[in-house]
Amino acid sequence: MPHTTSAAPAGERAAGTDGDIAVSVQGVHKQFGDLVAVKDLDIDIRAGEFFSMLGPSGSGKTTVLRMIAGFEEPTAGRILLHGEDVTRSAPFDRPVNTVFQDYALFPHLSIAENVAYGLKVRGVSKTERARLVSEALEQVRLGHVAERRPSQLSGGQRQRIALARALILRPQVLLLDEPLGALDKQLREQMQFELKQIQRDVGITFVFVTHDQEEALTLSDRVAVFNDGRIEQVGSPREVYEFPRTEFVARFLGITxxxxxxxxxxxxxxxxxxxxxxxxxxxxxxxxxxxxxxxxxxxxxxxxxxxxxxxxxxxxxxxxxxxxxxxxxxxxxxxxxxxxxxxxxxxxxxxxxxxxxxxxxx
Incomplete structure (x- = not known):
């Protein structure tokens, strides 16, 4: 007889104690007027894992990321970061940072100044800023471009600079909103390996939004497959590909x-x-x-x-x-x-x- 799956049901919480959970989304519902974007969502993201939210446009994944970041407020439910309820907290009061697809680098500042910007806002001394910026740029292997402007860098280099600027603040959780979407295929594949290596080196929880199935399978420790404001399945890349729990997951994750x-x-x-x-x-x-x-x-x-x-x-x-x-x-x-x-x-x-x-x- 055909093999049946034992993969975890959609929305099932991750195993482990509360101290192991970096992000906990509990009963979250989000509505924009008559449009229901997210429907009673429950998901736990483990500390230190690379977690991807995968789905087609309009499936709710970016809305969930924005609620974790604090840019949107849930209509119902709550969001916890390392056990602390941050549902109503402002973005700057949350231990998270976000990397966007357009990188949002300041064109009039040097690369070193871009990376140091958050530290400067926090009042870190000039000497300490210089040390941390040097370490951050070496971490993404771009120490040699410190004095250049963003317009003088390639798309892949700008992506790594945006990543360095986010990581230098040592957030507990790094949120990435389709950061590789603007890159061509060859560069995007190269950056996938680099992004995964950086995540392993720093040990920070990465929450990654993408609509690219291959990208999610390549990068992730676990993948949540979104459809119509709900999670259809959560599991390792192998689990969601080999043992789809719904017809949508079977069709969306590759050809079947x-x-x-x-x-x-x-x-x-x-x-x-x-x-x-x-x-x-x-x-x-x-x-x-x-x-x-x-x-x-x-x-x-x-x-x-x-x-x-x-x-x-x-x-x-x-x-x-x-x-x-x-x-x-x-x-x-x-x-x-x-x-x-x-x-x-x-x-x-x-x-x-x-x-x-x-x-x-x-």
Missing amino acids: NLLSGETARALLGDAAPHSVRPERVQLAAPGAPSADGAVSLAGRVLETVYAGAHTRYLVETEIGVRFISEQQNAHTPHTAPSVQRGDAVSLRFARDHVVAVPAAAG
Whole structure:
């Protein structure tokens, strides 16, 4: 039978004592006029973890981040930071700092002056400011640009400067609102690794908002998947990808083949929804033997999509159901792919590569 998930239910609180929890969002509801942006949300974020809030535009993730920061006030519920109720506290009275997508650097100040700005406002001495700024810039490996202006830096460098400016104040929690969204793909991927390394080095709780599924999986210790003002699922990147608890999570986190109803009953013996990821669906020559117990279907390739490291195949099967298969491009660069559009194929997947998708949350 297909494997079933034991991942934690949506909205379940993190294990541990209150002292282990950096951010606790308890029964939070947010309404703008007739629009309900966040619906009775409960989530605990552990101290020192990289926690991502992932979801499409309008799903409520940025509103939650703004309420944690103090830029928005909940309509109902409360927010605790390390056990202290800050629901009605002003942003400057909270032990948090925020990095925005546009970085918000002062164009007329040098990089060193930008990083030192918060310390200056707090009245830190000039000598101590200089020492801390030097340490912060070295931490993001940009000590050599201290005297430049923001306009003289690349997008990735400006992102790291914004990060240094936020971290120099040693917040208990760092909030990041899609800080990599303005970068091109190559630079964004490079910055993902750097951001994760910095978080591990400083040990501060990072709460990261993104709509990029790959980014959330790459960076996070845990991911909360948002949809329509609610959390559909919380778990490690592996849990939410391998064991989606709702059809929305299965579809939103990458590509999936979702089987339900009579199709699922015919192939799996169970009409409930099931998910099998494209990389688990193999293609072979028609009539080729398959492993005992594997689901095997004859089909024809309707379309191929070359994506560099892998190729996706859209296959119309003999039962009228279309499957997506994703194969690594293991052939040599001078060899044509063995499967082409229009080819007859045998499509198969192991039953233990299929996971049941529980009923939708809420």
